[in-house]
Amino acid sequence: MTKDGVEAVDIDTSRPHPARIYDYLLGGKDHYAVDQRAGDELAAAAPEARIGVRANRAFLRRAVRYVVADGVRQILDIGTGLPTSPNVHEVAQALAPDVRVAYVDNDPIVAAHGNALLSRSGTTRIVLGDLRDPGSVLDHPDVRRLIDFGRPVALLLVAVLHFLADADRPAEVVGTLRDALPEGSYLVLSHATGDFADRSAAQAVYAKATASLNLRGHAEVERFFDGFELVEPGLAQVPFWRPDAPPPPRSEEIGFYAGVARKTA
Ligand SMILES: C[S@@+](CC[C@H](N)C(=O)[O-])C[C@H]1O[C@@H](n2cnc3c(N)ncnc32)[C@H](O)[C@@H]1O
Numbered sequence: 108m109t110k111d112g113v114e115a116v117d118i119d120t121s122r123p124h125p126a127r128i129y130d131y132l133l134g135g136k137d138h139y140a141v142d143q144r145a146g147d148e149l150a151a152a153a154p155e156a157r158i159g160v161r162a163n164r165a166f167l168r169r170a171v172r173y174v175v176a177d178g179v180r181q182i183l184d185i186g187t188g189l190p191t192s193p194n195v196h197e198v199a200q201a202l203a204p205d206v207r208v209a210y211v212d213n214d215p216i217v218a219a220h221g222n223a224l225l226s227r228s229g230t231t232r233i234v235l236g237d238l239r240d241p242g243s244v245l246d247h248p249d250v251r252r253l254i255d256f257g258r259p260v261a262l263l264l265v266a267v268l269h270f271l272a273d274a275d276r277p278a279e280v281v282g283t284l285r286d287a288l289p290e291g292s293y294l295v296l297s298h299a300t301g302d303f304a305d306r307s308a309a310q311a312v313y314a315k316a317t318a319s320l321n322l323r324g325h326a327e328v329e330r331f332f333d334g335f336e337l338v339e340p341g342l343a344q345v346p347f348w349r350p351d352a353p354p355p356p357r358s359e360e361i362g363f364y365a366g367v368a369r370k371t372a
Pocket of ligand 1: 164187214236239
């Protein structure tokens with residue numbers, strides 16, 4: 108452990124990482140010069156990028172409150188990101204202190220920071236795991252220790268599926284996860300899109316990062332919800348999914364779709 112409680116990990120500062128670029132755009136402090144440069148390039152290419160990541164984060168909070176209000180007490184959050192206040196467990200446990208949250212991310216830095224944040228918690232864990240191998244995520248002992256797949260689970264895939272290329276078979280990945288969930292479970296998803304503005308410059312930035320950015324259109328993103336029923340208003344741009352405040356500026360340009368759906372029999 109280092110003095111701030113974060114375990115030493117092999118940190119690659121030669122290429123930008125999605126988690127660290129996102130942290131930079133959100134105004135966090137867990138990133139390096141290479142991520143900052145990538146974030147600045149992104150913001151130059153997509154002037155609403157900073158507003159968009161904040162709006163995505165606000166969607167995440169609203170969606171977590173929605174599923175907890177509906178009685179869900181278990182959350183599997185894959186593609187967690189670096190800790191950002193308030194974190195998913197803080198939002199959920201403010202409403203229901205017994206909510207259990209299993210966080211999964213494939214970036215060792217996220218796992219290290221998460222461990223430092225969660226070390227004293229019995230209801231929350233972070234696991235190093237890869238969404239592209241959903242079976243190993245579902246079978247991970249720490250996930251199994253926390254999540255009972257016999258009771259409803261909210262599966263969070265928020266701003267992560269666009270880091271899976273078509274060759275990673277994202278629809279099959281989501282299908283494997285869906286099949287492990289009982290009726291009454293939820294899928295909470297957001298996904299980058301080029302439907303509202305040309306985002307090829309943003310893709311060029313991620314081409315130099317550790318994961319590519321795979322933009323998908325409305326119909327393609329909606330198909331990830333196969334086997335679930337979308338709740339109102341369906342698949343919407345993040346600021347317009349059940350807003351609890353006036354939309355931020357440039358909302359119409361924000362390139363993130365969001366939806367919440369319930370698994371039915
Ligand atoms: C943009 S952040 C989103 C964080 C959070 N879900 C949110 O929306 O605020 C994407 C996260 O997904 C993680 N990620 C990317 N590819 C992944 C994969 N194949 N398996 C697990 N996590 C992945 C990145 O490391 C990063 O932490």
